[in-house]
Amino acid sequence: MDGMRGHEGHTVRRSGSPLAWTRRGALAVIAIATALSTGTSALRAQSGAVVLYVNGGRLNPLSGLADGTGDELSSGSLFGGGLTLMLGRNVALRAYVSRVSTDYKGPTLAVEDSSVTRVSYGGDLMIGWPMELGIAPYLFGGLGAAAIDPADNALGSFTKLLGRVGAGFNYLLEGSALTPFLEAGVHFYSFDRFGFDKTQVDVSATVGLALAIPF
Numbered sequence: 001m002d003g004m005r006g007h008e009g010h011t012v013r014r015s016g017s018p019l020a021w022t023r024r025g026a027l028a029v030i031a032i033a034t035a036l037s038t039g040t041s042a043l044r045a046q047s048g049a050v051v052l053y054v055n056g057g058r059l060n061p062l063s064g065l066a067d068g069t070g071d072e073l074s075s076g077s078l079f080g081g082g083l084t085l086m087l088g089r090n091v092a093l094r095a096y097v098s099r100v101s102t103d104y105k106g107p108t109l110a111v112e113d114s115s116v117t118r119v120s121y122g123g124d125l126m127i128g129w130p131m132e133l134g135i136a137p138y139l140f141g142g143l144g145a146a147a148i149d150p151a152d153n154a155l156g157s158f159t160k161l162l163g164r165v166g167a168g169f170n171y172l173l174e175g176s177a178l179t180p181f182l183e184a185g186v187h188f189y190s191f192d193r194f195g196f197d198k199t200q201v202d203v204s205a206t207v208g209l210a211l212a213i214p215f
Contacts, residue, residue: 056079057077076103078098089130093123093125096121098121104150128170137167160192166183
């Protein structure tokens, strides 16, 4: 039972044969593919998974730094990522970080370098509704911090409380652990430096890619 008897009476062990190694390799490939494909099942069920994601897009301010002066921060590119923990079929918690590159425009501040970077980080509560059509729309809201860092040496950096709300949807790909998504958000924080004191309202639109790791 442990091998096949050859014509010369020698025993040929199956464990060392090329056919056995080929079978083992095929089983390993199948096991890896199965592990990756279960990510989609976990995301479809919205339960029992940790999700890693990256995203990018644009952020556009809806309000200026002051009324009637023309001082404002321009729209800019947004890049970010984070981790989402599925708590159930419809509820998840998300930790995020994002970076926006923008520019100051206006007559009030005399700056040599108008570049301004904003790094935001915090957490969201997400409520989703997986659908049989292969999409999963969701709403989110959360709190965090916005670190404002002007490039001009005459201006100092500062950090303010940030709130945000928004909506998006995941497009669930059959047989894949990768999930593309679209998301739009509204961000609120107070800009109270350099002679300005006004709540900023920004709108973001991003696309991203998520990887579900089931547990």
